[in-house]
Amino acid sequence: IELDPRLIAENDVSRLAMLGFSRMSLGVQDFDPDVQAAINRLQSFDLVESAVGEMRRVGVDDVSFDLLYGLPRQTAASFAATIEKTIALSPDRVAVFGYAHVPALLSRQKLIDEAALPTPELRADLAELADAALVGAGYRRVGFDHYAKPANSLARADLEGRLRRNFQGFTDDLAATTIGVGASAISHVEGLYAQNAKSLRDYYDAIAGGRLATARGVELSPREKLIGGAIQDLLCRSKADISGLLARLSPQEASAVCRRLDILEADGVIEWRGDNVTLANEARPLARIVAMALDPYENRASADSPLPLARAI
Structure with a gap:
């Protein structure tokens, strides 16, 4: 379960x-008070430390932090301090x-000063x-x-080749089935995604009327x-056999x-040998660019060029 440190009673x-x-x-997200003020999310280090302490006291042995880079007013020094404080609190998993x-x-983001957002170059530096x-x-x-302590189940799954990724991240x-409860929640049943109504009013109206709150969904084809x-x-494994994928695409899509x-291989992002595409170890932050290259539905990239780096990091 995900908790907001500010709302834990x-x-x-x-x-x-x-x-x-x-x-x-x-x-x-970030421990720096200036960054927190810029995103209107004030929560002290002591508050988070207290929440972690309470989790450990009652026997919770898998504590996770979600951090964000690319926030307004972030600098290399401020984010380094956030990472240092994170390490000091010793969560079992960290998502960055x-x-x-x-x-x-997201209309609430209109309140954020875009001039205070880090440059694409700084975003990449913060991730590194x-x-x-x-x-x-x-x-x-x-x-x-994602990052995990070696003894954590997520790290073991990665080591043993059992890692999976869903719409929430690596797991x-x-x-095979995920049931989403609440407004905007997403459910997944084999081959089918469904999302609940995003607004609380629509969600409550559906439940009060004895109806499913599903607002939209998609059923995946075999392809x-x-x-x-x-x-x-x-x-999940930094490599893929693309022979089956190419065989199901049209000649234009496969081309x-x-x-x-070809472009990604020339740039050293991947190794492409026969039917196997392998992500270069130092290029792991660019995994989404390679994933987009494999996706024939990805129309934000031209046929001859992957997405710009800034959109993927």
């Missing part, structure tokens, strides 16, 4: 533990996500900084944006499952995918 953690929640995640500024979709510090502190790099959960499988292999892969 007395005994909340112990009650959740008694209900069976064994992994708890805190949306930390890139902040996506999409005010057209976090990677070096966390790996140096003993965390295992999992995929391209060691092998369940889409095959494409998704190749992308899953690439993101476009191959041209994009």
Whole structure:
């Protein structure tokens, strides 16, 4: 379960533990007060430290932090301090996500000063900084944006080839079905995605009327499952056999995918040998660019060029 440190009331953690929640995640984002002020999310280090302490006290042995780079007013020095404080609190997992500024979709982001956002170059530097510090502190790099202590189940799943990625991130959960509860929640049943109504009013109206709150969904075709499988292999194991994928694409789509892969290989991002595409170890932060190159539906990239780096980091 994910918790907001600002909203944890007395005994909340112990009650959740008694209900069976064994992994708890805190949306930390950043510890720097100036950055917190810029995103209107004020939460002190002491507040987060207290929440972690309570989790450990009641026996929660899998504590996770979500951090964000690319936030307004972030600097290399301020983010390095955030990573240092994170390491000091010793969470079992750390996810380091890139902040996506999409005010057209999220109206609250219109309040953020775009001039204060880091440059694409600084975003890349922040991601590298976090990677070096966390790996140096003993965390295992999992995929391209997760880190876990070696004994954690996520690290073991990565080591044993059992890692999976879903719409929430990397996971060691092998369940074929995910049930989303609440407004905007996404459910996944084999080959089908469904999302609940985003607004609380629409969600409550549907539930009060005895109806499912599903607002939209998509059923994957056999071809889409095959494409998704190749992308899953690439993101989770850094390599994929693309022979089946290319065989199901039209000649034009297959040609476009191959041209994009040629460019990525020339840039040293991948190795392409026969039917196998392998992500270069130092290029793991660019995994999404390679995934996009494999996706014939990805129309934000031209047939001859992958997405710009700034959109993927």
